[in-house]
Amino acid sequence: xxxxxxxxxxxxxxxxxxxxxxxxxxxxxxxxxxxxxxxxxxxxxxxxxxxxxxxxxxxxxxxxxxxxxxxxxxxxxxxxxxxxxxxxxxxxxxxxxxxxxxxxxxxxxxxxxxxxxxxxxxxxxxxxxxxxxxxxxxxxxxxxxxxxxxxxxxxxxxxxxxxxxxxxxxxxxxxxxxxxxxxxxxxxxxxxxxxxxxxxxxxxxxxxxxxxxxxxxxxxxxxxxxxxxxxxxxxxxxxxxxxxxxxxxxxxxxxxxxxxxxxxxxxxxxxxxxxxxxxxxxxxxxxxxxxxxxxxxxxxxxxxxxxxxxxxxxxxxxxxxxxxxxxxxxxxx
Amino acid sequence: xxxxxxxxxxxxxxxxxxxxxxxxxxxxxxxxxxxxxxxxxxxxxxxxxxxxxxxxxxxxxxxxxxxxxxxxxxxxxxxxxxxxxxxxxxxxxxxxxxxxxxxxxxxxxxxxxxxxxxxxxxxxxxxxxxxxxxxxxxxxxxxxxxxxxxxxxxxxxxxxxxxxxxxxxxxxxxxxxxxxxxxxxxxxxxxxxxxxxxxxxxxxxxxxxxxxxxxxxxxxxxxxxxxxxxxxxxxxxxxxxxxxxxxxxxxxxxxxxxxxxxxxxxxxxxxxxxxxxxxxxxxxxxxxxxxxxxxxxxxxxxxxxxxxxxxxxxxxxxxxxxxxxxxxxxxxxxxxxxxxxxxxxxxxxxxxxxxxxxxxxxxxxxxxxxxxxxxxxxxxxxxxxxxxxxxxxxxxxxxxxxxxxxxxxxxxxxxxxxxxxxxxxxxxxxxxxxxxxxxxxxxxxxxxxxxxxxxxxxxxxxxxxxxxxxxxxxxxxxxxxxxxxxxxxxxxxxxxxxxxxxxxxxxxxxxxxxxxxxxxxxxxxxxxxxxxxxxxxxxxxxxxxxxxxxxxxxxxx
Ligand code: SF4
Ligand code: SF4
Numbered sequence: 071x072x073x074x075x076x077x078x079x080x081x082x083x084x085x086x087x088x089x090x091x092x093x094x095x096x097x098x099x100x101x102x103x104x105x106x107x108x109x110x111x112x113x114x115x116x117x118x119x120x121x122x123x124x125x126x127x128x129x130x131x132x133x134x135x136x137x138x139x140x141x142x143x144x145x146x147x148x149x150x151x152x153x154x155x156x157x158x159x160x161x162x163x164x165x166x167x168x169x170x171x172x173x174x175x176x177x178x179x180x181x182x183x184x185x186x187x188x189x190x191x192x193x194x195x196x197x198x199x200x201x202x203x204x205x206x207x208x209x210x211x212x213x214x215x216x217x218x219x220x221x222x223x224x225x226x227x228x229x230x231x232x233x234x235x236x237x238x239x240x241x242x243x244x245x246x247x248x249x250x251x252x253x254x255x256x257x258x259x260x261x262x263x264x265x266x267x268x269x270x271x272x273x274x275x276x277x278x279x280x281x282x283x284x285x286x287x288x289x290x291x292x293x294x295x296x297x298x299x300x301x302x303x304x305x306x307x308x309x310x311x312x313x314x315x316x317x318x319x320x321x322x323x324x325x326x327x328x329x330x331x332x333x334x335x336x337x338x339x340x341x342x343x344x345x346x347x348x349x350x351x352x353x354x355x356x357x358x359x360x361x362x363x364x365x366x367x368x369x370x371x372x373x374x375x376x377x378x379x380x381x382x383x384x385x386x387x388x389x390x391x392x393x394x395x396x397x398x399x400x401x402x403x
Numbered sequence: 404x405x406x407x408x409x410x411x412x413x414x415x416x417x418x419x420x421x422x423x424x425x426x427x428x429x430x431x432x433x434x435x436x437x438x439x440x441x442x443x444x445x446x447x448x449x450x451x452x453x454x455x456x457x458x459x460x461x462x463x464x465x466x467x468x469x470x471x472x473x474x475x476x477x478x479x480x481x482x483x484x485x486x487x488x489x490x491x492x493x494x495x496x497x498x499x500x501x502x503x504x505x506x507x508x509x510x511x512x513x514x515x516x517x518x519x520x521x522x523x524x525x526x527x528x529x530x531x532x533x534x535x536x537x538x539x540x541x542x543x544x545x546x547x548x549x550x551x552x553x554x555x556x557x558x559x560x561x562x563x564x565x566x567x568x569x570x571x572x573x574x575x576x577x578x579x580x581x582x583x584x585x586x587x588x589x590x591x592x593x594x595x596x597x598x599x600x601x602x603x604x605x606x607x608x609x610x611x612x613x614x615x616x617x618x619x620x621x622x623x624x625x626x627x628x629x630x631x632x633x634x635x636x637x638x639x640x641x642x643x644x645x646x647x648x649x650x651x652x653x654x655x656x657x658x659x660x661x662x663x664x665x666x667x668x669x670x671x672x673x674x675x676x677x678x679x680x681x682x683x684x685x686x687x688x689x690x691x692x693x694x695x696x697x698x699x700x701x702x703x704x705x706x707x708x709x710x711x712x713x714x715x716x717x718x719x720x721x722x723x724x725x726x727x728x729x730x731x732x733x734x735x736x737x738x739x740x741x742x743x744x745x746x747x748x749x750x751x752x753x754x755x756x757x758x759x760x761x762x763x764x765x766x767x768x769x770x771x772x773x774x775x776x777x778x779x780x781x782x783x784x785x786x787x788x789x790x791x792x793x794x795x796x797x798x799x800x801x802x803x804x805x806x807x808x809x810x811x812x813x814x815x816x817x818x819x820x821x822x823x824x825x826x827x828x829x830x831x832x833x834x835x836x837x838x839x840x841x842x843x844x845x846x847x848x849x850x851x852x853x854x855x856x857x858x859x860x861x862x863x864x865x866x867x868x869x870x871x872x873x874x875x876x877x878x879x880x881x882x883x884x885x886x887x888x889x890x891x892x893x894x895x896x897x898x899x900x901x902x903x904x905x906x907x908x909x910x911x912x913x914x915x916x917x918x919x920x921x922x923x924x925x926x927x928x929x930x931x932x933x934x935x936x937x938x939x940x941x942x943x944x945x946x947x948x949x950x951x952x953x954x955x956x957x958x959x960x
Contacts, residue, residue, distance in 0.1 A: 072496075072829050074815030075735040075763050076417055076573070080777070080822040082770050136768055182771030182823070288776075337775040342789060386790070393807050394412070394646065394785040395659040 082181075086141035088286050092277035093148055093332065096324075099273035104156040107228030111151045111163055114232070118167040119147035126176035142181055146170050149189035149332055153325065153372070154196070155204060157231050162203050166192035186379045187339045193372040201367075270324040278331025287335040290347035295330040296321060298355015306363060320359065329358070329371045339379045346382075346389035354378045406634055409654040411647045413783040414639040415816045417573050417736065419612055424697040425576035427704035429584060432694075432720060438480050438506045438711030440466065441493045444749040445540040446547045447473030452504060458485045461515035463688050466504050469535050475548040476538045480690040480709035483508035494714075494732045494746045496739045496832075503747075506711070517686035527554075527599055537688035538750075539679060543567060543578075543643075543672030544733065546751045549679065552669060553599045560601030562667040565652060566593055566676055568609035568616060569636065569643020572734030575754040577693040578673050580705045582609065582616035585677055586623035588684075590631065592676030595683050597629065600669055604632075607673075608648045611635040640736060641783055641814040645670040659810050674753075694752050696721040699728075699759035708748045714755055715744035721757075728763065731756040735763065736815040770823040778817035778827060784810050788817035792827050795834035800841070803834050811835075 100108045123143040127134045150166050170192030178184040197204045281287045303317035320326065334340065334354050341350040354374045361370025443449035450467035460466055460479040467477040483506040490500035522530050535550035555561045566589070570578040582589060597605055607624070609617050617635055624631040636642060636651045646657050649668055657663045663670060674692065681687045690710055694717065697703035701722025708717060714730065731738035732752055741755075748755075778788035786807055794803035811831050818827045 072826065072832070073731075073733075073735070073737050073739065073813075074818050074828065075731065075738070075758065075766075076819065077766060077824060078415065078417075078820045080820065081767075081824070082773060082822045085773075085775065085822055136770060140770060142773075180771065182773045338773050340774070342774055342776045342779065342787065390787065390806070391785060393659060393810055394783065395656045395661070395810070396785075396807070397658075 082140040082142065085286055086145050088281065088284055089145050089332065090141065090148065092280045092286075093152070093274075095273040095276045096152065096270065096328065097148075099270045100152070100156070103267075103270055105228060106225040107157045107232065108151070109225065110229045110232050111154060111156070111158060112148060114160060114163045115147035115151040115167045116144055118164050119143040119171050122168055122171035123176075126172055126180075130176065130180065132180070137181060140181065143171060143175075146175065146188045146192075149328070150192045152328060153189065153193050157228060159203060160233050162196060162200060163232075165199075166196045168192075169195045182338055184338055185382070187333060187336050187375050190333060190372040190375045190379075194376060197367055197372065267324055268322050271322045271327040274324060274327035274331060278327065281331060281335070287331065288344070288347060290344055291335045291340065291351040292330040294348045294351025295334045295355045295358075296326070296351075298352040299326055299359055300355075302356050302359035306359070314363065320362070325369050325371050326358070329354070329375065333371070333375055334378075339375075339382065341382050341385045341389070343386055343389040343391055345391065346385040349385050349389060350378050350382065353381065406632060406652075407654075408634070408636060408651055410637075411642070411650040411783055412785050413781050413816060414642060414647070415781050415819050416638075417640055417819065419638070420574045420697070421576050421579065421612065423574065424695050424703035424705060425579050425583075427702065429580055429693065429705050429707055430720075432706040432708045432712060432717060434481055434508055434510065434512060434709065435712045435716055436508060437486070437713075438483070438508060438709060439491050439503045439713070439745075439747040440477055440480065440506065440711040441491070441501055441503045441747065441749055442467050442477055443493075443501055444477065444546060444710070444751065445475050446545065447471065447475070447551075449502065450474060450477040452488050452502075454485050454488075454504065456485050456488055459483070460485060460506060461513050463515045463517055463690060465536060465538075465688070466506075469548070473548055473551055474535075475540050475550065476536045476688070477504070478538050478688040478690050478710075479506055480711050481506070481508045482511050482513040492743045492746050494739070494741055494749060494752065498742045517688075519686050520683045522595055522598065522683050530599065534679070534682060537682045539675070539682060539689050540750050541672055542674030542678060542692055542750065542753070543645075544737075544751055544753055545645075546749075549671070549675055552671070553596060555600050555669075556664065558664070558667070560603075561664055561669045562602060563604045563606065563653065563669070564593070564596055564600055564602035565645075565648060565668060565670040566596075566605070566607040566673055567643060567645060567648050567670050568607060568613070568620065568673045569648050570613070571610060571638065571640045571643035572736055572738075572754075573640070574697050574756055575695050575734045576697070577695045577705050577753050579613050579616050581677055581693055582613070582673055583619050586616075586619040587626075588680040589620070589673050589676045590623050590627060591684060592678070592680035593631065594627070594629070595679055596669075596671060596676065602669070605630065606652050607631060607633045608636045608652050609633065610638040610642060612638040641812070641816065644783065644812060644814065646812070647783055659807070689750060692748070692750065692752070694748055695754040696757070697754065698731075698757040699724055699726065699762055700757050708752075710750060711747045713745050713747055714741060714752075717748070717755055718744065718757060723757070724759075726759045726761070727757055728760050729758040731758065736819065737813065766826070767824045769825045772821075772823055772825060775822060777820045777822065781816040781820045783814060783816060784812055786811060788827050788831075791834075792825065792830050795830040798837075800834050800838050804838065808834055808838075 097108065097112070120138065120143055123138060124134050127137050147167055150170055151163065154163060154166065170188040174186050174188035174191035175181070175184050178186070278287070278292060282289060282292070300317050300321050303314065303320040306314040307316055334351055341347050357374035357377055358370040361367065361373050365373070367373070442452065448471040451470045452467045454460055454466045459482070461482045462479060464479045465476050466479050466485070469476045485504060486507045487505040489503070491503040491505065493501045493503065495501065520530065520533060525533075531550040531553055534553065535548065539549035540546040541549060541552070568578055568582050570576070593605060596602070607620055609620060611617070617633060621633045624633050634652060636648070641647055642651060645663065648670060649663055650656055653668065655666055655668070657666060678689050678692070682689065691707055692710065693705050694708045695703075695705050696717045700718060701724060704721060706717055706720065718730070730741045730744060732741055733739060733754055734756065738754065738756055772789055772792060774789055776789060779786070782788055784807070790806050791803050791808055791811065794800070794806065795808070808831060813828050813831060815828050818825065821827060
């Protein structure tokens with residue numbers, strides 16, 4: 071055994087465990103706003119991810135234990151689950167998770183080898199294939215309570231909806247609504263303010279700050295991503311305030327916060343150099359806004375991240391930092 | 404004394420474990436029955452033996468002389484009889500044996516006549532020559548010949564002299580206790596360095612986890628007739644590395660691929676300054692040093708050890724214990740495992756660290772790189788270790804070099820922080836040695852080709868000469884002109900063909916070795932790189948041989 075002979079106490083498992091912990095405030099807020107249905111979604115995604123991970127490790131001839139205990143599959147599952155509409159049907163959850171783990175992760179070589187963010191691949195596949203199901207959201211309590219029901223679905227009811235919509239059609243319609251962004255797109259955004267999405271965004275932000283405090287994520291990616299969103303949105307709003315939402319609305323959405331701190335910061339598929347991380351974040355933020363504004367899908371985060379993933383080798387290559395004792399300006403080979 | 408300090412990028416904070424060994428007084432290690440003294444203890448050319456088997460030598464007698472510009476002499480550490488000059492196991496990463504002089508000591512420890520040097524009246528060149536012949540080399544671990552470093556060269560002076568008492572590696576305390584107990588001598592050595600280098604600014608950097616050493620050095624510095632700044636620097640590994648110490652104290656970085664003297668700074672370890680004082684003021688060559696023996700032993704402490712003393716003797720002296728799981732020379736971050744405890748203490752041996760599973764648990768299984776860039780954040784050379792790893796693993800040594808592989812100081816910070824527990828430094832060592840091997844391959848091939856071309860040229864010339872002679876003869880003897888030229892003409896090509904085949908075979912072997920290198924990069928996952936490095940070294944030796952081969956066969960013709 072060659073040097074060094076001592077190690078810091080960090081491990082992949084520890085990093086992934088902290089990511090999961092940092093997601094808890096967001097999950098809590100989610101439950102509070104949308105009811106406990108998300109817990110069913112999370113569980114289903116987790117079980118699917120672990121099963122897929124085990125099967126793929128086995129198929130590829132890897133030992134299951136060290137790789138299963140690294141918790142990375144669960145992180146992918148949770149990120150995907152949190153991106154899906156609440157009360158998404160079971161087959162949607164399973165399909166998305168399978169794509170994320172089997173195709174985006176293992177067919178690219180497993181942990182550390184995937185060039186695309188697995189959760190975002192799962193999401194992208196779903197939204198392209200099942201646009202209708204992917205845009206049905208159960209509204210937050212305040213919205214749904216405008217109708218007669220007034221309360222959340224219980225855990226059992228949520229499970230029933232997810233696994234086959236046993237509820238009468240009318241009830242289901244009452245509790246579902248278009249995604250907040252669709253609402254915005256159709257000009258109904260007055261209705262959407264102050265109904266709780268900010269709380270969810272704030273909870274993700276809180277978890278993200280925890281990760282930053284623990285130095286599990288760097289400041290560059292989240293800050294650059296948020297700046298990318300804010301600058302692009304501000305630019306659009308400046309030219310046509312009537313048509314484009316205020317920058318803060320775009321900034322303070324759950325999907326943006328989740329992406330800024332948990333998705334864009336995925337180390338494996340992101341840029342590695344300090345300047346590269348800034349470029350990656352800015353680019354992802356800009357593309358998110360562009361796709362939101364002119365694209366055919368309700369949210370641009372997934373596609374923005376995937377597009378930036380493609381650019382990572384280039385970004386890294388052109389943003390190599392100066393080394394110790396290196397020339398101030400280094401000519402690129 | 405407050406001085407603005409600078410922080411270098413990267414670095415880690417492993418726990419020091421210094422208190423284990425720095426409280427006991429320095430203990431002289433007893434005279435061993437045999438001393439095995441390697442001829443290559445320093446960077447540069449190995450020393451050339453000056454004694455023969457059976458000869459009686461005295462303590463401090465030069466037994467091998469410096470050879471070439473970058474080299475230094477080697478001395479008998481005690482009196483006795485030379486019993487062998489042969490290859491013995493030495494503390495080297497390759498695990499290969501190297502040429503050593505073995506002395507059977509006679510217990511009399513009889514000194515060769517020696518006297519202090521009046522360095523003030525000697526010319527600088529003379530003094531340096533004497534220091535070279537006294538075997539001085541850097542005792543911080545790099546063992547670069549001191550006489551070379553004490554030459555300011557064309558610049559005439561080296562404005563800044565830094566004495567490095569950083570000692571950032573965990574467990575090691577030999578510099579710490581040396582500073583506590585021999586501060587005056589360290590400063591005497593510093594004065595000689597200042598004299599040789601013409602330095603105007605003298606800085607002594609000591610990590611702030613050594614308050615006693617700081618006090619002792621400050622007290623000693625106050626007695627001097629020239630200004631010396633003793634500076635406490637924040638403890639941070641590898642803050643005691645020369646480049647890091649320079650940056651901490653001056654804010655300057657040594658340009659990549661250059662020497663610190665290019666920016667007017669020279670750095671010496673405190674142990675070297677002490678050895679220099681002993682050499683000049685007492686006429687004693689470098690025949691002993693302080694060695695920390697620590698880790699899994701009963702009484703971790705520092706010993707004054709004669710060069711050539713077998714390591715197991717020191718471990719016994721410090722109290723060996725059950726459950727030893729290996730022994731390192733050096734600290735846990737950069738030390739190297741000793742394959743054999745018979746190996747001698749050499750000038751580079753600052754620490755003998757005895758491992759146990761409790762103190763040094765076996766490293767966990769490595770996972771793939773997740774590109775978290777913690778390694779990059781920790782790298783004091785400001786490299787991108789994850790990229791270097793990727794290239795080294797893929798066998799893309801060209802890219803690795805482009806990404807500054809050779810600026811890596813092998814400090815181990817990257818491996819230390821890696822959450823995937825990848826033995827990154829191994830991959831860098833491996834890639835470096837592969838690149839060296841390839842370069843040697845190429846040199847060997849170039850050399851062979853040159854020789855081949857020259858031989859062809861010579862053969863052509865000889866043939867032409869022969870033909871001329873024959874033509875002359877033929878003209879003289881017109882009668883019988885047929886048989887002879889044809890015969891002699893045929894002889895040369897066959898000879899040339901045989902040589903060509905020889906060279907072709909050599910080239911083919913070299914190429915086969917190159918090809919062999921490719922699969923090895925990928926299956927390097929087993930961290931048993933030591934073996935691999937040994938293999939590479941062996942291969943390099945073979946390649947050297949290869950370069951010599953055509954020469955020898957040529958000489959015969
Ligand atoms: S610390 Fe290890 S896992 Fe992280 S980027 Fe460096 S090599 Fe990869
Ligand atoms: S071993 Fe090399 S790459 Fe790793 S931290 Fe040290 S200098 Fe950087």
